[in-house]
Amino acid sequence: MRVLWRLNQRINQWRAMRAITEALRVAYPFILVMALLDFLGQGWLTKTGFFYQIYHVKQWLPAVDLWQQLVQAIGIVINGLVAVMVAFTTGHYLARTYQSDALAVGMTSALAFLTLNVNYMALGDPNRNSATGPSQFIEGNLGPQGIFLAIVVGLVVGWLASHMMKNLGRWWLAHRQTPLSWTGRIAMPLSLILLVTVSIGYALSWLNTGGLNTLVYLTFQALNTNLGHHGLRILAVTAISNGLWWLGLIGPIDVAGNSSVTSLQNLAYAIQHGSGWGAPHPITLHTLGDAYANFGGAGMTLALIIAIGIGSHQARYRRVAGQTLLPNLVNLNEATLLGLPVLFNPILLIPFVLAPAVNIAVAWTAISWKLVPPIVYPVPRTTPGPLVAFLGTGGDWRALVLSLVCLTLSVLIYLPFVRLLNLQGGVDHAA
Amino acid sequence: MRHSWWRWLVLAIVIVAVFVPSQAWLSKRISQYKSDYRTPLNPIIMVPGSSASQDRFDTLITQLRQETKVPHSVLKVKVMEDGQLSYTGSIKRGDNQPFIVIAFENNRDGYTNIVKQAAWLNLAFKDLVKTYRFNHFSALGHSNGGLALSLFMENYLPQIKSVTADKLMTIATPYNMESTSTTTQTAILKDLINGRKNLPKNLIVYSVAGSETYSSDGTVPANSVNQGKYVFQNQVAHYTQITVTGDNTTHSDLPQNRQIVLLIRQYILQEVLPAKDRYTPPTKQSRNANSDPGETGLP
Numbered sequence: 001m002r003v004l005w006r007l008n009q010r011i012n013q014w015r016a017m018r019a020i021t022e023a024l025r026v027a028y029p030f031i032l033v034m035a036l037l038d039f040l041g042q043g044w045l046t047k048t049g050f051f052y053q054i055y056h057v058k059q060w061l062p063a064v065d066l067w068q069q070l071v072q073a074i075g076i077v078i079n080g081l082v083a084v085m086v087a088f089t090t091g092h093y094l095a096r097t098y099q100s101d102a103l104a105v106g107m108t109s110a111l112a113f114l115t116l117n118v119n120y121m122a123l124g125d126p127n128r129n130s131a132t133g134p135s136q137f138i139e140g141n142l143g144p145q146g147i148f149l150a151i152v153v154g155l156v157v158g159w160l161a162s163h164m165m166k167n168l169g170r171w172w173l174a175h176r177q178t179p180l181s182w183t184g185r186i187a188m189p190l191s192l193i194l195l196v197t198v199s200i201g202y203a204l205s206w207l208n209t210g211g212l213n214t215l216v217y218l219t220f221q222a223l224n225t226n227l228g229h230h231g232l233r234i235l236a237v238t239a240i241s242n243g244l245w246w247l248g249l250i251g252p253i254d255v256a257g258n259s260s261v262t263s264l265q266n267l268a269y270a271i272q273h274g275s276g277w278g279a280p281h282p283i284t285l286h287t288l289g290d291a292y293a294n295f296g297g298a299g300m301t302l303a304l305i306i307a308i309g310i311g312s313h314q315a316r317y318r319r320v321a322g323q324t325l326l327p328n329l330v331n332l333n334e335a336t337l338l339g340l341p342v343l344f345n346p347i348l349l350i351p352f353v354l355a356p357a358v359n360i361a362v363a364w365t366a367i368s369w370k371l372v373p374p375i376v377y378p379v380p381r382t383t384p385g386p387l388v389a390f391l392g393t394g395g396d397w398r399a400l401v402l403s404l405v406c407l408t409l410s411v412l413i414y415l416p417f418v419r420l421l422n423l424q425g426g427v428d429h430a431a
Numbered sequence: 432m433r434h435s436w437w438r439w440l441v442l443a444i445v446i447v448a449v450f451v452p453s454q455a456w457l458s459k460r461i462s463q464y465k466s467d468y469r470t471p472l473n474p475i476i477m478v479p480g481s482s483a484s485q486d487r488f489d490t491l492i493t494q495l496r497q498e499t500k501v502p503h504s505v506l507k508v509k510v511m512e513d514g515q516l517s518y519t520g521s522i523k524r525g526d527n528q529p530f531i532v533i534a535f536e537n538n539r540d541g542y543t544n545i546v547k548q549a550a551w552l553n554l555a556f557k558d559l560v561k562t563y564r565f566n567h568f569s570a571l572g573h574s575n576g577g578l579a580l581s582l583f584m585e586n587y588l589p590q591i592k593s594v595t596a597d598k599l600m601t602i603a604t605p606y607n608m609e610s611t612s613t614t615t616q617t618a619i620l621k622d623l624i625n626g627r628k629n630l631p632k633n634l635i636v637y638s639v640a641g642s643e644t645y646s647s648d649g650t651v652p653a654n655s656v657n658q659g660k661y662v663f664q665n666q667v668a669h670y671t672q673i674t675v676t677g678d679n680t681t682h683s684d685l686p687q688n689r690q691i692v693l694l695i696r697q698y699i700l701q702e703v704l705p706a707k708d709r710y711t712p713p714t715k716q717s718r719n720a721n722s723d724p725g726e727t728g729l730p
Binding site: 050053054055267268271272377383384387391394395 | 449450452453454455456457458460461464465468470564
């Protein structure tokens with residue numbers, strides 16, 4: 001623990017790490033609004049939402065469609081552009097530490113990030129500007145998926161632009177004997193950087209259609225296909241997936257596998273036999289990961305929030321945990337990940353990967369020993385974590401007990417690390 | 432922590448407020464899945480007419496096997512008068528469209544016999560469901576076999592909750608027995624009309640008539656086949672009447688009539704036939720399968 005703490009202190013002194021933390025802190029309020037809207041939109045207003053279904057929202061809420069579209073519209077703007085915001089704030093903060101022109105650098109890095117996600121395939125398309133034509137940006141990459149790339153771009157561009165501006169100004173002064181105008185100081189590095197990023201983006205578009213991000217995602221998705229029934233492999237993939245989440249590569253492995261072939265075969269079996277006992281695929285990513293290791297989303301963040309509620313003295317942590325509790329209940333944890341932040345936090349990486357792994361191991365044992373049946377009935381994505389297994393097994397109490405055991409275990413795993421974080425920031429951050 | 436007791440109370444209320452409705456939702460969803468789920472096994476139940484044995488459809492089946500190039504397996508069931516079942520043949524593994532012929536030891540004509548045959552059909556059917564665990568099927572009845580099947584669908588099938596009927600094709604089925612009258616209703620037609628509300632709402636019915644002369648196929652009057660509309664029309668999802676003329680249209684030749692074989696392939700086996708063999712109905716009695724009679728104001 002002591003070693004870990006020292007490592008944490010060392011890493012936190014890096015300029016890049018501070019920039020990331022700061023960038024995420026600035027982006028947090030926006031992400032929080034997005035998360036709360038998502039809680040409403042995905043949990044209460046969409047057809048597949050958990051609360052929509054159990055409370056029959058359609059029957060008593062007038063003009064459901066209208067509400068849905070309203071929330072959706074705001075969601076598109078905030079959720080859809082969160083990575084652009086992160087690219088801006090990262091570049092902005094890094095430039096500030098170099099005492100460069102922070103706003104200009106921030107905007108440069110946001111633009112640079114966008115150039116990497118232009119839909120280059122659509123450039124030659126004659127329908128490009130019509131409503132039915134292809135979109136001009138690879139929009140999926142501008143949302144939470146793109147946060148990792150946004151951070152990288154923000155750091156690189158922030159560093160590069162700051163130094164270029166400074167050196168250019170110095171060089172100009174030395175050779176022309178007049179100070180370079182503000183416009184010139186920004187326009188020249190901007191054009192240079194955009195030229196570089198556009199060429200990178202364009203070159204990558206020859207490799208695949210989805211831009212740089214998709215390339216990374218495809219690589220990891222390949223891991224996920226045909227995972228089979230091997231508990232160890234499921235364990236490894238979940239651990240890798242959670243590690244990627246921690247890096248900001250959100251959701252390369254889509255866990256909500258209600259519709260995979262194995263899940264459908266399990267469902268067919270359960271319908272014919274009345275329960276999930278003896279289902280053909282008891283051990284899958286869905287029956288282990290979705291059911292017992294995804295409370296609050298990747299990394300069992302619901303347990304993290306409870307652990308903060310129990311053991312944290314950091315006012316900021318307690319505040320973020322309280323604010324993001326609702327979205328976490330319906331497994332939308334982006335706000336928690338970016339708000340605390342969990343991302344790039346070396347101390348929280350360990351429980352973030354460990355807790356789901358332990359849960360999967362426990363669930364694997366329990367299912368193999370036939371203590372609980374595997375989940376067979378599809379449940380909405382936004383079902384509160386501890387209820388997923390209970391509802392998915394058709395109301396088996398043993399599954400509920402196992403869920404609560406898993407939650408308790410995860411809280412216990414998170415607790416020491418949350419306590420360790422109490423040391424952070426010294427007196428001024430303490431509650 | 433002054434207010435800790437009411438915080439716990441709120442937490443408890445929230446948990447109950449989520450937990451209880453989710454339970455109700457769950458049980459509803461599971462029954463929904465159960466009713467929506469369709470087994471891959473989708474047998475075609477064939478019932479021969481009076482005086483015919485379980486081998487009545489052999490020629491038809493041979494023809495179907497040749498034309499479809501699918502070795503549909505055949506299971507034959509004979510129901511004895513005392514309710515005993517004797518099986519011949521088998522359903523091969525992996526064959527999802529087997530033919531099951533259900534015949535009766537007492538295969539005589541007449542109202543009382545046909546009513547009994549419907550009850551025997553039920554016995555055999557329940558045993559088949561128990562053995563092979565299918566939850567939907569199509570049916571093909573020749574002549575009085577169509578009457579037994581119709582009676583079965585009205586009186587017995589609604590009690591077998593797990594099984595739904597997809598399609599029913601009756602070939603030269605005399606819904607009004609031998610009567611050529613369009614007004615007088617025989618006992619069996621009265622029974623069928625009285626029980627028509629029990630017919631499965633999503634059933635698709637085809638009634639095929641043969642025509643040797645302009646008024647009959649030599650045995651069954653065309654008017655008697657036509658009376659079927661008073662049973663099915665506006666009760667099932669679709670009711671289509673088809674009349675076949677030309678070669679092989681006498682009553683007993685109908686099951687192996689080339690046109691009817693094509694109709695069976697198209698509608699019961701749901702094959703995609705080449706355009707030249709496809710039958711496109713000139714008019715089709717259809718009714719919205721989703722509308723509940725209660726909602727449309729029907730009594």
